[in-house]
Amino acid sequence: MTDLLKTPLFEQHVALGGKMVPFAGYELPVQYKDGALKEYTAVREGEAGIFDITHMGQVRVVGPDALAFLQYVTTNDVSKLVDGQVQYSALLNAQGTFIDDITTYRINEHHYYLCVNAANRHKDVLHLKEQAARFDVHVHDESDDTTLLALQGAKAQAALQTLVDVDLELIGYYKFAEVSMEGLAGIISRTGYTGEDGFEIYVPNSIAVDVWCALLDQGAKPIGLAARDMLRSEMGYALYGHEISDAVTPVEAKLMWITKLDKGDFIGKAAVEARKAEGGKQALIAIKLTERGIPREHYTVLVGGVVSGEVTSGLHSPLAGGGVALAYVKPEHVTAGQIHVEIRGKAVAAERTSTPFVRSNVRKQ
Amino acid sequence: MSIPADLKYTKDHEWVRIEGDEATFGITDHAQEALGDIVFVELPEVGREVAAGEAYAVVESVKAVSDVYAPVSGVITEVNGDLEGQPDLVNTNPYGSGWIVKIKTDGAGSEELMSEALYTTFLEE
Structure with missing residues (x-):
């Protein structure tokens, strides 16, 4: 080392x-x-x-x-x-x-x-x-x-x-x-x-x-x-x-x-x-779990039941009140199809959202 | 570091309280301290059979995902539903309100458990 x-x-x-x-x-x-x-x-x-x-x-x-x-x-x-x-x-x-x-x-x-x-x-x-x-x-x-x-x-x-x-x-x-x-x-x-x-x-x-x-x-x-x-x-x-x-x-x-x-x-x-x-070749999207769970980096993302990509960053957001993540998916899945994140073999439902996941307080100018 | 005398312990830093054929499981103060802030607990289904040494639950801290292993064998009779809304009970009260499941046990696996004194020595090693 x-x-x-x-x-x-x-x-x-x-x-x-x-x-x-x-x-x-x-x-x-x-x-x-x-x-x-x-x-x-x-x-x-x-x-x-x-x-x-x-x-x-x-x-x-x-x-x-x-x-x-x-x-x-x-x-x-x-x-x-x-x-x-x-x-x-x-x-x-x-x-x-x-x-x-x-x-x-x-x-x-x-x-x-x-x-x-x-x-x-x-x-x-x-x-x-x-x-x-x-x-x-x-x-x-x-x-x-x-x-x-x-x-x-x-x-x-x-x-x-x-x-x-x-x-x-x-x-x-x-x-x-x-x-x-x-x-x-x-x-x-x-x-x-x-x-x-x-x-x-x-x-x-x-x-x-x-x-x-x-x-x-x-x-x-x-x-x-x-x-x-x-x-x-x-x-x-x-x-x-x-x-x-x-x-x-x-x-x-x-x-x-x-x-x-x-x-x-x-x-x-x-x-x-x-x-x-x-x-x-792929597209970055923002998602929020609608069921309990934490979508962590590298977890598989399914859209319409098929593998579409993976989580790049994810966490339990105390302010958003649940699991949120950025993920790469296939371009055709950016707007359409039910999203699931595979967590320990279980498909956990998610919905598309936008960033920031919680309110930003940076100065406007 | 708190290590109650009336509990038994495993090398994986779980505790078990055995009363007749009933057993309560949780993770030790050392384990919660090492994991850091726990933000999610995945509980098993009531009625599931678990073998000693088998992963029966998952605790997730801010940065890590960790399996929790059964100290003894049995059938899960109750899960601590409070942990779904307040996973931090595992941090704040690991031997009390931070318990994870209760099981009906056949006692298999209990011969491997450590007493408070042995677990204290184990932690020092």
């Missing part, structure tokens, strides 16, 4: 009763001592939760060709970004399938900052550096120097405001500000993966513990991976390795809204256009 990495907050997690598990090459807390449900509830119902998501990767892209380069390697239209704005996007390969999904931060037209998935970081950086050879641009992997915290929930802004001078009220949804914390430069964006208002906070490792402890002092509750996945899944947000992978294109993954075919050439564009014209 390869050695697991530790984030700068490892000792904090252990001291808080974190149950440490291997995740994306790191040892991270799946939950703390009060358990995943209480953590979930804290974030959903009016408090602030703090998440160590340092395992995610950060890549800085700098140079005169930064915009042209990112237009070519990402799916979304980077020219639409203004300074201080964040964009959800993806990296595709030439076959049009996903290398990763990412967020793109525009610092200025020659300087961007990307946040990528932990498990894909090395693959992404290799790909970006290869592609960068044809552009006047530099790609710096800053992941090892950067701690990333998410602070999510109704009280997130009040807690974070005590630590920074910038007026957080001025940072809109999917906007960011470069800030000074403990005298060092960081980035705060109003983004997240929970469906609640909140921020993601990028700081140098040297001040990670100070910022973490200051936010705990402000009443933020530490949240582990289990509650993070519940919060993510309840919103129906895609997760690499589940809804998206190198086996599907944005057509299947319902991510054409971040894939701008009219922006000029980009890697994977021709393949996506072809797939769009011929129709996706």
Whole structure:
């Protein structure tokens, strides 16, 4: 077994009763001592939760060709970004399938900052550096120097405001500000993966513990991976390795809204256009069980009594009051046919629904 | 970690209370702690025969699905329907209101069970 990495907050997690598990090459807390449900509830119902998501990767892209380069390697239209704005996007390969999904931060037209998935970081950086050879641009992997915290929930802004001078009220949804914390430069964006208002906070490792402890002092509750996945899944947000992978294109993954075919050439564009014209090989749908049960990842989905696909993410949603899931089914089953999820050999009835499965409380602007 | 003296235990962290030919099953405090927040319990049908060591129920926590095994053989006479609405009773009161089923037992399998003292030692190993 390869050695697991530790984030700068490892000792904090252990001291808080974190149950440490291997995740994306790191040892991270799946939950703390009060358990995943209480953590979930804290974030959903009016408090602030703090998440160590340092395992995610950060890549800085700098140079005169930064915009042209990112237009070519990402799916979304980077020219639409203004300074201080964040964009959800993806990296595709030439076959049009996903290398990763990412967020793109525009610092200025020659300087961007990307946040990528932990498990894909090395693959992404290799790909970006290869592609960068044809552009006047530099790609710096800053992941090892950067701690990333998410602070999510109704009280997130009040807690974070005590630590920074910038007026957080001025940072809109999917906007960011470069800030000074403990005298060092960081980035705060109003983004997240929970469906609640909140921020993601990028700081140098040297001040990670100070910022973490200051936010705990402000009443933020530490949240582990289990509650993070519940919060993510309840919103129906895609997760690499589940809804998206190198086996599907944005057509299947319902991510054409971040894939701008009219922006000029980009890697994977021709393949996506072809797939769009011929129709996706499968389709992602949202379902809710109408009987008791939990539809978990990889469970078989039946439509009209025949095998149609499988669950990609599913959970018992406390707020939806039952089992909800995202699943891939055959394209002809997106709108028609009774759905069942096979749970331990039993066909459990489900109906089509839409995401988010529960109300989103993110800012509208 | 609570381990009541009047119960018997299995290596799979189930407990059983045997009173004559009646037995009540549940999972131990250690088991519920290891599983984390339990959000779903799948109960068997009353009248089903179970053999010692056979999976008779399923408990699901936020992240995991776990079979629950019968400590002794018998026929299920009652299931704890409260767990359908309040699966967390298994977490909050594993030896009381978090019981799972009652069975009429023939006693088969009871020779494998551990006392409180043996189970305590087993957990320490």
